[in-house]
Amino acid sequence: MRRFLPKSLLGQMLLAVALALLAAQTLSGILRFRAEELRRENGLINTLAFQLVADPRVEYRFRDGRDHNRRERRRLRIERALESPVLRGEFTDPERLERLTDVLTDQGVAIDDLVVLSRPVSRDDYIMRGLKRIRTDSQIANRDGWDVEGDMLIAGLKRVGEEEWLVARVPLPGPEHGRYIGIIIQTLLIYVILVGGLYWLLRRITRPLAALRTRMETFGNTRETAGQLEPSGPEDTRQLITAHNAMEARIAALLDEKDVMLGAIGHDLKTPLAALRVRIESVEDDAERLKMARTIEDITNSLDDILSLARVGRPSDPLERTELSALVASVVEEYEDMGEDVTLGETQRTALRLRATWLRRALRNLIGNALRYGEKPVVSLARENGEAVIRIEDEGPGIPDGDIMSMLEPFKRGEASRNRETGGAGLGLTLARAIAEQHGGTLTLANRLGDAGTVVGLVATIRLPLDS
Template identity: 60%
Template sequence: MRLWPRSLLGQMLLAVAAVLLIAQAISAALLWQAAEARREASVLNAAAFAFIVRGEPRSEGDGRWRGEGRRRHLIDRFTRPLRIARTDSFAPLPGDEIDPERAEALRAVVEDQGMAVAELIVVERPIARDPYILDRPRLYRRLVAGDGEPRRVLVAALKRSDGEGWMIARVPIPPRQRGVIGSILLQTLVIYILLVGLHFLLLRRITRPLAALTERTEAFARTQSPDGQLTPDGPHDVRRLIAAHNAMEARIAALLDEKDVMLGAIGHDLKTPLSALRVRIESVEDEGERAKMAATIEDITRSLDDILSLARVGRASEPPERVDLAALAAAVVEEFEDMGDPVTLGQTTRMALPVHITWLRRALRNLIANAVRYAGGAEVALLREGDRAILRVDDKGPGIPEGRIAEMTEPFTRGEASRNRETGGAGLGLTLARAIAEQHGGELALANRAAGGLRAEIRLPLAAGTMPGADRKDAA
């Protein structure tokens, strides 16, 4: 399962959502921490209020109670201290949680108000385990009423330096604020709707013309036709990009048209004098010399045909036609058999694909001709491997040195150094086969066989939309 989306829109939205989630999580943690700090301060202030105000009442003019009014408003209805209890001795009950940190904090508050503290013990226990509260049923019912959540009580026992006995203050510990998380979740939802929605609209305005431009570029790569150019749309930068791409398409198409015109002129200007030479050599009396001259002219003509064919690959004037590849392979093999070449047809699988029949037949002929020339024979097969159709040509020749396999598909590269057509040709056969395979959205693969010889494969995709000019349903 892919979690990271491929599109720019999906990646940007996911990034925004992830950052927002992290920010809201940090915000929630900070708010929760602040709420817990306020809750703790409220409990300690209530205990200090009980000791200072209720423990030993003073006159209104006593300066030590100047903070009384300020402290009262810090004590909410959940943390109002209970009546001070006095006892000669104090000992925590079994299971009490003695809290020295709270004791130090509470000591600092009461000593700041001028109360001398000899000893201070702070414990926390469930309300249901506190003897003082259990002895007072009405107080117990009032404290445990509410949402039913188990309540706890802070018990602080203080012994003054200038007095005898202990003062015991009890402060109900308020429940944790549930509304904090709910408000954060609601806030996150609202922010997600506004922020992610706004980003979606903005990114959609950018990515929609970019997606159209991508499809247009792919179509132009297949057809090299300037028809169907896009109308600039989207933000200013994207509109400029589309306009520049349209201008580039028009320029490329014009250059390709000029190239075709030039190649046609070259072919005509060269083939005409070659044809005239072919006629003139008939007057040569020496038959051997005449045959050599005719072979040279034929060699030049075939090389010229190969060069012109290589230059025109990808500029087919006709759309691809749906053909049975098995029948096409059998027809090409039959041509070589008719000429007496040892070419056999091996395993085949019936597959129909939209292809440029003339070009694909030319590529297969080149591979078989190479095998016949260098290895003395070939075996042709048509297989299906995953989502690809494989036109395979095997031979039992010497193969190709591993270090030269990649360069053998470059123009004018041959397996042996001579330029004799009988031993190697002009070195354009594999180059032309590779160009034709790529024209069909595939590739040419060369590899030495473990049993000896060379394996050449034209691998054509069966997926939709990979053939130049092919209907997407036909290419499926």
């Protein structure tokens, strides 16, 4: 159901108003129809009651003035009979009977018996004989309200103390199509005026919002303040754009300060470390010299990771079309050349626009973790649901389910020590996740389960959109 609904604010607002209008007009039409039906029924009942109470002796004249027609026209309205007008197979209408009874009772009529029923005009012998006796011209009949193809309402009254039935007839009006046409035209006019006006108003709001969304995406990718939006639309939207422009400027200034600070850190820390690396060569004790060299190397690697993590959100190198399967194979080959037990699994040729240096760094971090905490990592590449999926699976103890999410946070490690044999500062997974997100993708960790449901390893999965 949701896929058929509009996704934009404009479409959802217009759909909501259109549905509300439709519901309101439908309810209005129903109430109007019921009111019209009630008015028509009351009119019919009052007409029958008037005829039965007044027993009018009205003589209707044709335009030619022929006197022999006067009595016949009168008899088409009122009939006096010795029997009830109900024919075999016909039944009285209880609702109309109740309403007519109330009207006649209010007029002081003493009712012995009363019937109300409907009947096709063509089945009523009294009317048909009268129409033929008057004139065969159907226009004359229709002018008096009778339609031989329609229905009529009949009321028979027998007063207390009388033997005769007084029978009144009134034609039932046909469907009033004009009434429905009026409701439809009214609905269309309301739709044009209200929905059209709402569309114009919403466009003034949503157009600047759409431009603002595009601007935010551009700023998120480039971090450049050039091309900021001019405030437009209603006052609230203009204030929002103004506030966003100010926020962009502050963010850009902070990023610039961060870059300056990182440059200073890289220069001021790496230079002394390089000097220390030279000075330790003068240490005579080989064991102490080796420990000092490893410490300096750990500090240098941690510093590289920290600087890389800080710069990953603002890369300087552009996206380039790269054959991802070849990149994955080259990284695996590097480890094979170093004698590491890393296997290249199934791969599919997939070309993407990416930053090869950064993605290579992410793969090295993940494969390095798999070698450090597990065994025999297998790297594969597949295309699934519009994404390129890189999996690094190992044979190791895995990670407790409650700690999987925290392992992607900075300085979180599965092993508490900081020695060279088990790892560095705990930034490898965090950096790999940041690189995946930089390319519009994701990094997830999950335990691999064996046939018995036990953990047999860990799988790290990088998913990158194919249209990136």
